[in-house]
Amino acid sequence: MEAIKIGTRKSKLALWQAEHVATQLNNAGLNTELVLQETKGDKVLDVSIAKIGSKGVFTEELEEQLATGVVDIAVHSAKDMQSRLPEGFEIIAFSEREKINDVIVGDQEIDLQNPNLVLGTSSTRRVALFRHFYPHIKTVDVRGNLQTRIQKMRDGLCDGLVLAYAGVHRMGYDDMIGHTLSDEEFIPAVGQGSVAIEAHSNLDAEKRAAIRQALNDPNTEKRLLAERAYLAKLEGGCSIPVFALAQLQGNDIRLQGGIVSLDGGQRLVKTITTPNPAAAGEQLADEILAAGGDKILAEIRKQL
Numbered sequence: 376m377e378a379i380k381i382g383t384r385k386s387k388l389a390l391w392q393a394e395h396v397a398t399q400l401n402n403a404g405l406n407t408e409l410v411l412q413e414t415k416g417d418k419v420l421d422v423s424i425a426k427i428g429s430k431g432v433f434t435e436e437l438e439e440q441l442a443t444g445v446v447d448i449a450v451h452s453a454k455d456m457q458s459r460l461p462e463g464f465e466i467i468a469f470s471e472r473e474k475i476n477d478v479i480v481g482d483q484e485i486d487l488q489n490p491n492l493v494l495g496t497s498s499t500r501r502v503a504l505f506r507h508f509y510p511h512i513k514t515v516d517v518r519g520n521l522q523t524r525i526q527k528m529r530d531g532l533c534d535g536l537v538l539a540y541a542g543v544h545r546m547g548y549d550d551m552i553g554h555t556l557s558d559e560e561f562i563p564a565v566g567q568g569s570v571a572i573e574a575h576s577n578l579d580a581e582k583r584a585a586i587r588q589a590l591n592d593p594n595t596e597k598r599l600l601a602e603r604a605y606l607a608k609l610e611g612g613c614s615i616p617v618f619a620l621a622q623l624q625g626n627d628i629r630l631q632g633g634i635v636s637l638d639g640g641q642r643l644v645k646t647i648t649t650p651n652p653a654a655a656g657e658q659l660a661d662e663i664l665a666a667g668g669d670k671i672l673a674e675i676r677k678q679l
């Protein structure tokens with residue numbers, strides 16, 4: 376088979392993920408070639424993602440290359456992918472998921488009870504959860520890649536950075552993890568810790584099957600389908616503070632998730648257990664909306 380052309384953003388994290396995918400394909404006997412592409416989300420660094428408009432800021436340019444056949448697959452952090460893809464696009468594989476937690480990275484150990492603690496994050500979910508659970512902690516907006524953020528922290532902007540363990544680990548900064556946030560309080564963003572492989576329906580069927588065989592982790596896929604079904608029904612992009620985490624229990628999926636208001640005042644969480652991923656996500660969404668999530672969502676859309 377001819378080489379699989381892999382489309383990726385140019386950031387260090389994106390390149391790590393694309394190379395990780397290439398290695399897995401190579402191990403399965405497939406040849407690969409990386410094709411680097413800049414996206415709107417990479418260029419606009421001075422505006423928070425919530426304000427650029429979350430729809431596909433990191434995916435649009437890559438999707439154009441998929442549609443025109445310049446690349447066969449595009450590699451993304453699953454978390455960055457919209458819950459509903461544009462017509463003709465689909466996720467054909469999810470890589471085995473990493474530890475899902477949010478962590479705090481810094482030059483010293485982080486004590487969440489410290490009344491003067493200032494943490495850097497640009498995620499509305501993380502800000503709202505800190506307001507809810509640790510209202511004494513101040514958060515400041517920080518953007519850019521991990522290296523840039525660490526520099527801003529060292530320049531005095533904040534005492535620590537709140538980040539996904541997965542990204543910190545992939546970039547080799549495990550030594551700087553000063554605290555791991557509990558996944559009961561900080562239920563992660565949908566898809567956190569997994570890499571998604573996107574393709575266009577025009578991809579050759581034989582190639583598609585070989586790629587899926589080499590890359591897809593069926594357990595991760597079940598979990599992410601459940602989480603993404605929840606997100607799709609709430610129509611949240613990455614800028615809306617909803618969260619969900621699915622775990623497998625035998626044949627069942629245990630999906631826990633909810634929503635938090637931007638000021639942290641209200642946090643709703645429900646748990647659904649059922650064997651069907653899509654049903655789990657839809658049922659969770661229905662219950663969250665019925666419990667007052669609809670009002671929280673409407674309020675958030677007004678404020679963003």
Ligand SMILES: NCc1[nH]cc(CCC(=O)O)c1CC(=O)O
Pocket residue numbers: 452453454455537538539540541542543566567568569570
């Ligand atoms: N929002 C950006 C983003 N998208 C994926 C990751 C980390 C890797 C992952 O969760 O798979 C990050 C950084 C972060 O949230 O700290």
